[in-house]
Amino acid sequence: MVFDHHVHLEHGPYSPHEYTEAWVAQYFDTAVRMDVTGIGVVEHAYRFTEARGLLPGQWALDRCRYSLETYHHRIRQITDKFPVALGLEVDFVPEQVAGIATYLAQYLWDFVLGSVHFLGEFGLDVREMDHYYAEWGQELVWRRYYETTIAAVESDLFDVITHPDLPKLFGHPKPPLEFLDPWYRRLADALNAHQVALEINTAGLRRPIEEIYPALRLLEWAHQAEVSITIGSDAHEPENVGIFFPEALLLAKRAGYRSALGFKHGERQSLPFE
Ligand SMILES: [Zn+2]
Ligand SMILES: [Zn+2]
Known part of the structure; x- marks a missing residue:
């Protein structure tokens, strides 16, 4: 029994058309085919007008276009067709903790994913911003990434931290293990202290790095610290639901894990792998 707790319905320009039953049914069909028994829908929080100003820079401003109310309403309507948990993927910005809390409090969510895609205006997974990696140097990028990620955990805004070694995605050389290992351990300890789960995200296999997020070593620290995990495809199209879940x-x-977490009506369930 496995849930895919990282699914985006977005597809080109966002419109009511995205949420037609036919569109959503394609996600459910793939889920059934892939032995995925539940889906967590998590649109990016920045896509909604209510998120204006929560992320710095023009990139985000250009994308705040849709209605959070419509999203919440439409997804709640489809939860009787398939086991669907309703969530959001929210960018953590340390200066915006109060603003994010206010944004989230507008509606009830089954779960909320916390992500660090941005360090200031540097979008870690934005192709056009790839030059920042060389300009900052790898150790500064990774140090700031984990400082920000640990602050995200400590904010208590999120249930799960997503793709927790995102800066590897373009395949730039990582800092050595002696550098990363203490950060992995600090993150695992913070996750345990705040009862936040860690995500295994298969989208890294579709990126230049061709690796699942996170590295095995980080997952081992998480297991040792008794941190729960969720599993997500980060699908943005129906065909990617449940992709690479055997891996x-x-x-x-x-x-060392034998189960993952699933969310239902805001509650956590333990889902054994077998
Ligand atoms: Zn993400
Ligand atoms: Zn995502």
Whole structure:
């Protein structure tokens, strides 16, 4: 029994058309085919007008276009067709903790994913901003990434931290393990202290790095610290629901995990792999 707790319905320009039953049914069909028994829908919080100003820079401003109310309403309507948990993927910005809390409090969510895609205006996964990696140097990028991620955990705004070694995605050389290992351990300890889960995200296999997020070593620290995991495809199209889940389960088992978390009506369930 496995839930895919990282699914985006977005597809080109966002419109009511995205949420037609036919569009959503394609996600459910793939889920059934891939043995995925539940879906967590998590649109990016920045896509909604209510998020204006929560992320710095023009990139985000250009994307705040849609109605959070419509999203919330439409997804709640489809939850009787398939086991669907309603959530959001929210960018953590340290200066905006109060603003994010206010944004989230407008509606009830089954779960909220916390993500660090941005360090200031540097979008870690934005192709056109790739030059920042060389300009900052790898150690500064990774140090700031984990400082920000740990602050995200400590904010208590989120249930899960997503793709927790995102800066590897373009395949730039990582800092050595002696540098990363203490950060992995600090993150695992913070997750345990705040009862926040860590996500295994298979989208890294579709990126230049061709690796699941996170590295096995981080997952091992998380397991040792008794941190729960969720599994997500980060699908943005129906065909990617549940993609590479056998690989994700294998990685989880290598780190010692035998179950993952699922969210239903805002409550956490433990889902054994077998
Ligand atoms: Zn993300
Ligand atoms: Zn995502």
